């Protein structure tokens with residue numbers, strides 16, 4: 174089994190064992206292998222040195238992510254003008270499954286995203302509905318029309334279609350499994366005015 178397949182397997186185990194994830198969207202039953210060229214990003218190269226304690230439930234995904242990192246296509250879909258240099262040095266994400274992920278699905282999109290400590294991921298929005306599930310670290314989430322909340326490992330936060338949201342990471346790196354469902358699943362987030 175490849176390291177990327179092992180990562181998918183660990184994500185599936187977590188997803189299927191977590192009622193909140195399963196209730197939001199069942200694990201997709203249409204997954205197929207897809208050719209994706211590995212691509213590093215600055216944060217992926219430092220992942221081995223990062224403390225990512227997680228929880229008993231999330232540790233399997235964290236270990237599989239560390240192991241698979243050289244084989245993964247790490248993405249950054251913002252420009253320096255949008256988010257600044259520091260953000261680009263300490264943020265990156267992988268589409269594990271979805272329309273353009275390592276495994277193809279038209280039913281659900283699943284990412285793993287990493288943000289360094291003390292970062293503000295400024296107001297942004299996207300058409301697809303989203304659920305963040307924290308793997309390690311904590312972040313404060315703000316969303317228009319919703320109370321602010323600190324989301325810890327094992328906790329989730331949902332955003333509705335086009336609901337602007339913002340995230341601030343605390344003193345540890347923040348690692349999350351995010352799923353997108355519904356219309357606009359193949360789209361990208363865009364920065365919006367606060």
Ligand SMILES: [Fe+2]
Pocket residue numbers: 299303332338362
């Ligand atoms: Fe989002």
